[in-house]
Amino acid sequence: MPDSTAVGLHHEEQHHPELLHHFADPQQQRDASSLGMWVFLATEIMFFGGLFCAYLIYRRWYFGDFAAASKSIDMALGATNTAVLICSSLTVVLAVWAAQTARRTLLLASLAITMLLGLTFLGIKGVEYKQKFDEHHVPGASFSFDHEEIPGHPGQYANPAHAQIFFSLYFVMTGLHALHMIIGLGIFLWLFLAAWRGRFTPEYNTPIEIGGLYWHFVDIVWIYLFPLLYLIDRHA
Amino acid sequence: MEIAIPKPVERENYLNKEYGVWSWLLTTDHKRIALLYLISITFFFFIGGFFALLIRLELLTPAGDLVQADTYNKLFTQHGMVMIFFFLIPSIPAVLGNFLVPMMIGAKDLAFPRINLLSWYLYIIGGVMMLHCMLIGGVDTGWTFYAPFSTNFTNSNFIEAGLAIFVAGFSSILTGLNFVVTIHRMRAPGLTWSRLPLFIWAHYATSIIQLLGTPVIAVTIVLVAAERGLHLGIFDPKLGGDPLLFQHLFWFYSHPAVYIMILPAMGVVTEIIACFSRKRIFGYSFVAFSSIAIAVFGFLVWAHHMFVAGMSVYAALVFSFLSYAVALPSAIKVFNWTATLYKGSIHYDAPMLYAFGFLGLFTIGGLTGLFLAALGIDVHVTDTYFVVAHFHYIMVGGAVMGYLGGMHFWWPKISGRLYPEGWARLAALIVFIGFNLTFFPQFLLGYLGMPRRYYDYSHMPEFQVLNVLSTAGATVLGVGYLLPMVYFLWSMRYGKPASDNPWNAAGLEWKTASPPPTFNFDEEPIVTWEAYNYEELDAPHKQEVPVAR
Numbered sequence: 047m048p049d050s051t052a053v054g055l056h057h058e059e060q061h062h063p064e065l066l067h068h069f070a071d072p073q074q075q076r077d078a079s080s081l082g083m084w085v086f087l088a089t090e091i092m093f094f095g096g097l098f099c100a101y102l103i104y105r106r107w108y109f110g111d112f113a114a115a116s117k118s119i120d121m122a123l124g125a126t127n128t129a130v131l132i133c134s135s136l137t138v139v140l141a142v143w144a145a146q147t148a149r150r151t152l153l154l155a156s157l158a159i160t161m162l163l164g165l166t167f168l169g170i171k172g173v174e175y176k177q178k179f180d181e182h183h184v185p186g187a188s189f190s191f192d193h194e195e196i197p198g199h200p201g202q203y204a205n206p207a208h209a210q211i212f213f214s215l216y217f218v219m220t221g222l223h224a225l226h227m228i229i230g231l232g233i234f235l236w237l238f239l240a241a242w243r244g245r246f247t248p249e250y251n252t253p254i255e256i257g258g259l260y261w262h263f264v265d266i267v268w269i270y271l272f273p274l275l276y277l278i279d280r281h282a
Numbered sequence: 283m284e285i286a287i288p289k290p291v292e293r294e295n296y297l298n299k300e301y302g303v304w305s306w307l308l309t310t311d312h313k314r315i316a317l318l319y320l321i322s323i324t325f326f327f328f329i330g331g332f333f334a335l336l337i338r339l340e341l342l343t344p345a346g347d348l349v350q351a352d353t354y355n356k357l358f359t360q361h362g363m364v365m366i367f368f369f370l371i372p373s374i375p376a377v378l379g380n381f382l383v384p385m386m387i388g389a390k391d392l393a394f395p396r397i398n399l400l401s402w403y404l405y406i407i408g409g410v411m412m413l414h415c416m417l418i419g420g421v422d423t424g425w426t427f428y429a430p431f432s433t434n435f436t437n438s439n440f441i442e443a444g445l446a447i448f449v450a451g452f453s454s455i456l457t458g459l460n461f462v463v464t465i466h467r468m469r470a471p472g473l474t475w476s477r478l479p480l481f482i483w484a485h486y487a488t489s490i491i492q493l494l495g496t497p498v499i500a501v502t503i504v505l506v507a508a509e510r511g512l513h514l515g516i517f518d519p520k521l522g523g524d525p526l527l528f529q530h531l532f533w534f535y536s537h538p539a540v541y542i543m544i545l546p547a548m549g550v551v552t553e554i555i556a557c558f559s560r561k562r563i564f565g566y567s568f569v570a571f572s573s574i575a576i577a578v579f580g581f582l583v584w585a586h587h588m589f590v591a592g593m594s595v596y597a598a599l600v601f602s603f604l605s606y607a608v609a610l611p612s613a614i615k616v617f618n619w620t621a622t623l624y625k626g627s628i629h630y631d632a633p634m635l636y637a638f639g640f641l642g643l644f645t646i647g648g649l650t651g652l653f654l655a656a657l658g659i660d661v662h663v664t665d666t667y668f669v670v671a672h673f674h675y676i677m678v679g680g681a682v683m684g685y686l687g688g689m690h691f692w693w694p695k696i697s698g699r700l701y702p703e704g705w706a707r708l709a710a711l712i713v714f715i716g717f718n719l720t721f722f723p724q725f726l727l728g729y730l731g732m733p734r735r736y737y738d739y740s741h742m743p744e745f746q747v748l749n750v751l752s753t754a755g756a757t758v759l760g761v762g763y764l765l766p767m768v769y770f771l772w773s774m775r776y777g778k779p780a781s782d783n784p785w786n787a788a789g790l791e792w793k794t795a796s797p798p799p800t801f802n803f804d805e806e807p808i809v810t811w812e813a814y815n816y817e818e819l820d821a822p823h824k825q826e827v828p829v830a831r
Contacts, residue, residue: 068390068468068801078393078467085459085493093497096531100505100516103527186513207521214514218505 064250076252083256087263090226094267097222101215101274104208110196111208113279117197118183119216120174124276127170131265134163138258145241145251153246153254157238160261164231171224175217184217185210197279216275223271226264233257295698295797310395311800316381317696318402319372324767326368326409331760333361338720338753344746346738354737355422356438362425367447368409370681371454371539374546375461375492376405378688379485381696383461385791385798386479388470388807393463401456408450415442424735426536429517429528433509441511444503451496451503454542458492461485470790472809479789479813480569484549487573491538491545491580499535502528529591533584541580544644544676545573547684548615551637554691555619557787558634559626562814565618572611579608589660598657605655612648616641631785632706636687639714643679647672650725665735668728674721686713686766693770694784698797699777705769713762719755723748788814 062072069075105112141156143149182190191206191213237257240246246254292298296313306314337357340348349357380398384391392398415421421443423432432440465486469478506528508514515521517528556563563569585593585601619641628634650672653659663669693701727748732739739745783792794803811818 066395068393068395070806074467078463081466082394082459082463085462089455089459089493089497092494093501096498096501096534097505100527100531103524108522185515205522207515210515210521211523214508214516218508218514218516222501222504 062249064245072249079252079256080259083259087259090263090267094219094222097215097219098270098274101219104211104215105274105278108205108208108211109279110199110202111204112212113198114194114196114204115183115191115209115212115216116276116278117280118181118191118194119276120177121276121280123170123174124272127167128268128272130163130167130170131268134160134167135262135265137163138261141237142251142254142258145246145254146248148248150241150244153241154238157234157241161231161234161238164227164234168224168227168231171220178213178217183213185214189213219271219275223264223267226267230257230261230264233260293795294799295795296800297698297797299800308399310391310399312380312384312392312395312398313696313798313800313802315398315402316377319376319380319405322402322406322409323369323372323377326364327763329413330361330364330369331763333357333364335756335760337361338756340737341739341749342753344738344740344743344749346740349737351737352422355424355735356420358735359421359424360416363421363443363447364412365677366425366539366543367450368405368412370543370677371450372405372457373543373681373685374550374688375485375488375542376401376453376457378550378685378692379461379488379546380457382692382791383464383482383485384468385794385802386482386789387465387468387473388790388803388809389464389468390801390803392460393468394460397456398460401453401460404449404453404456408446408448408453411442411446411449415439415446426532427506428532429506429509429525430519433506433517441507444507448500448503451500454492455496458489458496461489462493465489470807470809473790476567476570477809477811477813478570479549480552480563480566480573481546481549483570483573484545484552487577488542488545490574490577491542494581495535495538495542498531499539502531502535505531526588526591526593529588530585533587534581537584537587538577538580540676541576543681544684545576547640547681547688548573550684550688550691551619551640552615553787553789554633554637554687555622556814556816557691557785558629558631558637559623560629560816560820561622561626562812562816563618564621564624565614566813568614569618572614575611576608579604579611583608583655586655586660589657590664602655602657606652609648609652609655612644616645616648630707631690632701632703632710633687633691635707635710635714636683636690639710639717640680640683640687643675643683643717647675647679650675663728665733666728667724667732667734670734671721671724671728674724679717679721683713683717686710689766689770691785692791693773694780695791695796695798697770697774697777698780699773700780700784701766701773701777702769705765709762709765709769712758712765716755716758716760716762720752720759721755723751723755727752786819788816788819 065072065075069078137156137160141153141160144153144156178184182188189206189210191204191209194204194209196202196204234257237254240253296311306318309315309318336349337354340346340354340357342348346354380392419438421427421436421438421440423436423438423440423443427440427444432444465478465482505514505516509516509518515523517523517525519525552563552569583601583605585597586605589598589602650668654663654669654672690701690706693699727745728734730745732742732745739749780796782794782796784796785792790803790807790809791798793807
C-alpha cells in the first residue's frame with residue numbers, strides 16, 4: 047500500500063499552516079484531495095454519460111433528421127469555441143507550473159487569461175443560442191423546422207419532430223456544459239483571489255491542481271460535444 | 283486503558299466537548315454529523331411510515347372508502363420517495379457509516395469533513411423541498427415517475443419532488459466520495475485491505491454504486507424536469523421520443539440503488555455475527571469480494587424491471603440470466619454467515635436477534651427475487667403484491683433489520699450508555715413478528731393476482747382476509763419501531779454508562795473511549811492483527827488485546 051504513511055506521523059514542529067488537523071502529513075492531504083477530485087470527475091462522466099447515451103440512440107434512429115438539424119448550427123462558432131477552450135487548457139497547465147515554481151506574476155496572469163477565455167466561450171455560446179432563438183429552433187410552442195433538406199438526400203425533408211429531439215438534446219447538453227463552465231469560472235475566481243493573497247507556494251498548491259483537473263474535464267466534455275453535435279455528416 | 287474505578291468526572295468526548303446549537307450545526311466532526319443524520323432520517327422514517335399506515339388502513343376494506351384514488355396515488359408515491367431517498371439510502375451509510383468508517387480504520391475524521399457537513403445540508407434542503415411538495419399537494423407519479431406520465435400528463439408538482447431527489451442524490455454522492463477517499467487514503471498504519479472490517483468493504487462497494495449510479499438518475503431528473511418545465515422533447519412519443527429510454531436510464535440507477543440500501547446492512551450483519559458467535563468470519567475474502575461483485579453485477583441487471591415494458595425478448599433473456607448471476611455473491615454471503623455460526627458460541631443479545639432476522643428475511647427476499655428474474659413467472663406476477671412483498675423483504679426485512687441491529691450494537695459507543703437489553707429483545711421479537719405478519723400475506727395476495735397500486739378491490743372481496751392480516755401486522759410493526767426510539771432516548775439519560783467495549787468486540791472503534799473523544803483516538807493506532815481476532819480476544823490468559831503502540 048503506497049499510501050499508508052506510517053513514517054513521519056508526528057511532525058508538529060514543521061506543521062504547515064495549510065495542513066488540516068486530521069491528516070498526518072501534507073503528502074496524505076494532497077493525495078486525498080487529488081483522489082477526491084478524480085472520483086468526482088468519475089461521477090461527472092456518468093452524469094454526462096446518460097446524456098451521451100440518449101443522444102447516440104436517437105442519432106442512430108433519426109440520423110438524417112439529426113444531420114439536417116446539425117447543419118443549422120454554426121460550425122464556425124463551434125470550432126472557434128473549441129480553439130478557445132484548448133487554449134484555456136494550456137493556460138491552466140501554465141498556472142499549475144507557475145504555482146509549483148513560485149512564479150507569482152505568471153500564476154496570476156494564467157488564471158486571469160483562463161477566466162477570460164472561459165468568458166469568451168460563454169459569450170460565443172450566447173451568440174449561438176440567440177441565433178437558434180431567432181430561427182425558432184428552440185423546442186416548444188414556437189418551434190419550427192419545416193422544409194429543411196436532409197443532407198445528401200435532395201428533395202427529402204427532415205421530420206420536424208425528430209429535429210426537435212435533436213435541439214432538445216443540444217440545449218440540455220450544451221446548457222449543462224455551460225453551467226459547468228460557469229461553476230469553473232467561480233472556482234477560478236476563488237483561485238485568483240487566493241493567489242493574489244499569496245496563499246499558494248511550491249509546497250502548497252493543491253487547489254490549483256485540482257481546480258485545473260476540473261477545468262480540463264469540462265474542456266474534454268466539449269471536445270466530445272463538438273463533433274457529436276456540430277459535425278454530423280458534414281461532407282454531404 | 284484506565285482502571286475501572288467509577289469515573290469521578292466524565293472524560294471529555296465528542297458529545298460534551300462543546301455545547302450549543304451552533305456547535306452542532308457548524309460541526310465538521312463525523313460523529314456529530316452522524317447524529318444530525320440520525321435525527322433527520324428518523325424524522326423522515328416516521329413520515330414515510332405514516333403514509334404506509336394510511337395505505338394499510340385504506341386496504342383494510344375492499345371498498346375505496348378512506349381515501350379516493352388520487353389521494354391513494356399520492357400516498358404510495360410519497361411513501362416510496364420518502365422511504366427510499368430520504369430514509370433507506372442515507373440510513374446506514376450516513377449514520378453508522380459516517381460514525382464508524384473513520385473509527386474502524388483508525389482515522390481522526392473523514393477525508394473531507396466540510397464536504398461531509400455539506401452533504402447533510404444538501405440532504406436537509408432536499409428534505410425540506412420534499413416536505414414542501416407534500417404540503418402543497420404531493421405527487422402522484424409513483425416513486426418511479428415513468429415518462430410520459432411524469433413529463434406530460436400528471437397534474438401534480440413533479441418538478442419540485444424531482445429536484446428534491448436530485449439534491450438528496452448530491453448528498454449521497456458526496457458521502458460516497460468521502461468514504462472512497464477516506465478508505466483509500468486514511469487507513470491507520472498496518473491496516474491493510476485484507477485486515478479491514480467487512481463493514482468497510484461493504485461501504486466501499488456501496489460508495490462505488492453511489493458514485494457511478496446516482497449521477498445517472500440526476501441527469502434523468504434534469505431531462506424529465508426540462509421536458510416538463512421547458513417543453514423540450516426527449517421522451518415524448520409524439521415527437522418520436524422513447525419512454526423506454528427513460529425506464530432504462532431510471533433503472534440504471536434505481537436497481538443498483540437497491541444494493542446501496544442492502545450492502546451496508548450486510549456489512550453491519552457481518553460485524554454482529556462475528557462478535558456474537560465469537561469467531562472470525564468464515565471466508566473473509568469471499569465475503570469481501572462478494573460485496574464488490576454485487577456492486578459490479580448490480581449495474582448489469584437493471585432491465586429485469588422492464589420485462590413486460592416492450593423490450594426485445596433477446597435483451598430480456600440476457601437480463602434474466604444476469605439477474606441470476608447477481609444472486610451468486612448474495613448466496614456466498616448467506617452461506618458464509620451461516621458457516622460462521624457453525625460451532626460458534628452464540629449469544630442471543632438484541633443485535634444478534636436482528637442479525638438472525640436479517641438472515642432469514644433476506645434469504646426469503648432474495649429467493650423470491652429469483653422468481654422475478656425468471657421471465658415466465660415474472661410475467662405472471664409483475665405489478666402484483668408479490669413484487670411489493672419481495673421488495674419489502676429485502677428493504678424492510680433486510681436493510682431496516684440491519685440498521686436496527688447496528689444501532690443496538692453500536693449504541694453504547696455512540697451514546698456512552700447501555701440500552702435496556704430486555705426491552706430491546708422484546709422489540710426485536712415484535713419487529714420480526716409484525717414484519718412477517720405484514721408482508722408474508724402480500725406474497726400470497728400477489729400470487730393470487732392482487733395488483734399493486736389499487737386503492738379499491740371491491741370486485742375481488744376474497745382478498746380481504748389477507749389484507750386484514752397485513753394491516754394488523756403493520757400495526758404490530760409500528761409498535762416494534764416505536765419501542766427502540768423510546769428506550770434509546772430513555773437510555774441517553776437513565777441508561778447505565780457503557781464501558782469502552784461492552785461486547786468485548788474486535789475492531790478499532792472498540793479500542794477507544796465510549797463515547798469517543800473528538801479525534802477518536804488518544805493515540806494513533808497501529809494495527810498488527812487480522813480482523814475478527816475473537817479467538818485471541820477470548821483466550822483465557824489475555825485480558826486485553828495488545829493495543830496500539
